[in-house]
Amino acid sequence: MTIEESPSSSSVTPLPAEAFAELYARIDGVVTTPGDATWDAARQAWNLSADQQPEAVVAPRTAEDVQVVIGFAEANRLRVVAQSTGHLAAPLGDLSGSILLRTAALSGIDVDSDALTVRVGAGVLWGDVTAALAEHGLMALAGSSPDVGVAGYLLGGGLSWFARSRGLATSHVTAIEVVAGDGRMLRAAADEESELFWALRGGGGNYGVVTAITMRVFAVRDAYAGMLLFPLERADEVLTAWESWARDADEAATTSIRLLRLPPLPELPEFLRGQRFIGIDGAIAVAQGAGAAAERVAAAVATLAPLRELGPMIDSFELMPAGRLGEVHMDPPGPVPGVGDGANLDELPRAAIERILELAGPDADSPLLAVEIRQIGGALAVPAADGGAVDSMPGRFLLYAVGIAPTPEVAAMVKSATTAVLDATRDWHSGVDYINFRESQVAPERLYPAATLTRLRAAKKQYDPADRIRSAHPIL
Ligand SMILES: Cc1cc2nc3c(=O)[nH]c(=O)nc-3n(C[C@H](O)[C@H](O)[C@H](O)COP(=O)(O)OP(=O)(O)OC[C@H]3O[C@@H](n4cnc5c(N)ncnc54)[C@H](O)[C@@H]3O)c2cc1C
Incomplete structure (x- = not known):
């Protein structure tokens, strides 16, 4: 079949449950279909706002299982969607005409501390990799949230707290094991299926179902990391100061600033519950080695000083073990219903700051939980040697707006608020x-x-x- 003849959701007649029973008999993993008691749990994404309604959910245990599922999909004119957590479930649509392949059982974390690499199964979460590496005094380029999946993060790029000094995490991937869409079981690396290796590193989930990934790790035990918290009423002053600091800051620093309206959730510490803040958080890389902590953090302390001089109400920056960096950003520890969206910005001039403050500053009536701006540039701006399809990141800032959306009505309201933030900053959007x-x-x-x-x-x-x-972001 050619791409032009590919099955669309509208052309698919639902398969009888017996057909999936036959698939179940052929694999080690689990097949769940709409009549099953576990159906709702099986189809649920991390983003609880996504109402995924695939034809079946398959949880493969092996790469061979994945190959069988892809063959079955071909025989039955279905499509296949791989998902480790469903953090990026929103753009996928309802998934009719597709088999949803949940990768959680593709597990395993093999650390090679001599080669300084780790091979992880495609269903592994970042928090588990970070913890396993910390036992060896090692670190990988994890993002802010421990419960993001390694696979989706790396296939899209991977922005870590070391991004401005070490570039995108995907540029440190050395091999990817995948069952391609045409059914072949392949290993892609610099010297094997090199075009596929290039495409997978940034091309997202468009090429096949990844079963394992090997990446470089680093002998980094700790970093100077934490958060500076100010009342939202100081948003203009703090955002303006951060923008001017962030533009020229040392590449060792990768930070984020957020205009935050926290919900009154019992799981939040009391002083945060239902409060509004502007917060700066992130990490500054420090010298590794045997020196005294005060000496090792001296440069980081100097880098942070202009922000500290603003006088935050809370300052938690400290020398922190790499294994704890997942706590810094206080991302939700489990599934939530959310609507978010983002854009890269070339610049964040005064006019852009004013527009953001109008929509999410202290005087705004905003339904958004956070309007976040991540500091990019540095090593991210330079194409990585032998990098993949996404080997660098345009712009100096990365904007992201998000709100909690427990009902479709609230979701629509939050969606219009996130769109308004992106529209208001359109003049400064990067090309991609x-x-x-x-x-x-x-x-x-x-x-x-x-x-x-x-x-x-x-x-x-x-x-x-x-x-x-x-895939979440199709290229056709
Ligand atoms: C709270 C939160 C914090 C975040 N923090 C960061 C951050 O600090 N840095 C950053 O860079 N990003 C961050 N992200 C974005 C995150 O990287 C993306 O949402 C990413 O796609 C999540 O990967 P996942 O595997 O968990 O999600 P999924 O939704 O499971 O996967 C996303 C997509 O990746 C593809 N995919 C996943 N697994 C496979 C596979 N085995 N084979 C083939 N394709 C596959 C599919 O197309 C899938 O739709 C954050 C997102 C959230 C919600």
Whole structure:
């Protein structure tokens, strides 16, 4: 079948449950279908706002299982969607006509402390990798949230607290094991299936179902990390000062600033519950080695000083073990219903700050939990040597707006608020955005430069000619 003839959701007649029973008999993993008692739990994404209604949910245990599922999908004109957590479930749509392949059982974390690499199964979460590496005095380029999946994060790029000194996490991937959309079980690396290796590193889940990933790790035990918290009433002053600091700050620092309206949730510490803040958090890399802590953090303390001089009400920056960096950003520890979206910004001039404050500052009546701006640039701006399809990140800032959306009505209200933030800053948008922060369906031209997109599409024809694999951000 060609890409033009690929199955669309409208052309698919639901398969009888017996067909999936036959699939179940052929694999080690678990198949769940709409009549099953566990159906709602099986189809549920991390983002509870996503109402995923696939034809079946399969939890494979092995790469061989994945191969069987892809063959079954081909025989029955279905598509396959891989998902480790469902953090990026929102742009996928309702998943009719697709088998949802949940990868949690593709586990395993193998640390090679001599080669300084780790091989992880595609269903592994960042928190588990970080903890396993910490036991060896090692660190990988994890993002802010421990319960984000390694696979989706790395296939999209991967922005860690070391991003401005070490670049995108995906540029440190050394091998990817995958069952391609055409059913072949492949290993992609610099010297094997090199075009697929290039495409997977940034091309998202468009090429197949990844079963394991190997990446470089670093002998980094700790960093100077934490949060500075100010009342939201000081948003203008603090955002203005941070923008001017962030533009020229040392590349050792990767930070984020957020205008926060926290819900009155019992799981939050009392002083945060229901309160409004502007917070700066992140990490500053420090010298590793045997020196005294005060000496090792001296440069980081100097880097942070201009922000500290603003006089935060809370200052938690300290020398922190790498294994605890997942606590810094206080991301939700489990599934939540959310609507969010983001865009890369070339600059954050006074006019942009004013527009953001109008929508989310202290005088705004905003339904948004957070309007966040991450500091990018530094090593992120430089294409990585031998990098993949996403080997750098445009712009100096990465904007992301998000709100909690427990009902469809609230979701619609939050959606219009996130759109308003993106629209208000449109004059400063970079040419392309970071795919992992785009949580709405966007044209692929917004995610990749033209030459990259042409090459990604050629690789798609080579490895998934029937467009069997459905991804959060399709490139066709
Ligand atoms: C609270 C929160 C914090 C975040 N923090 C950061 C951060 O600090 N830095 C950052 O860079 N990003 C961050 N993100 C964005 C995050 O990287 C993306 O949402 C990412 O896609 C999540 O990966 P996942 O595997 O958990 O999600 P999933 O929704 O499971 O996967 C996302 C997509 O990846 C593809 N995919 C997943 N697994 C496979 C597989 N085995 N084979 C093939 N394709 C696959 C699929 O297309 C899937 O739709 C954050 C998101 C949230 C919600």
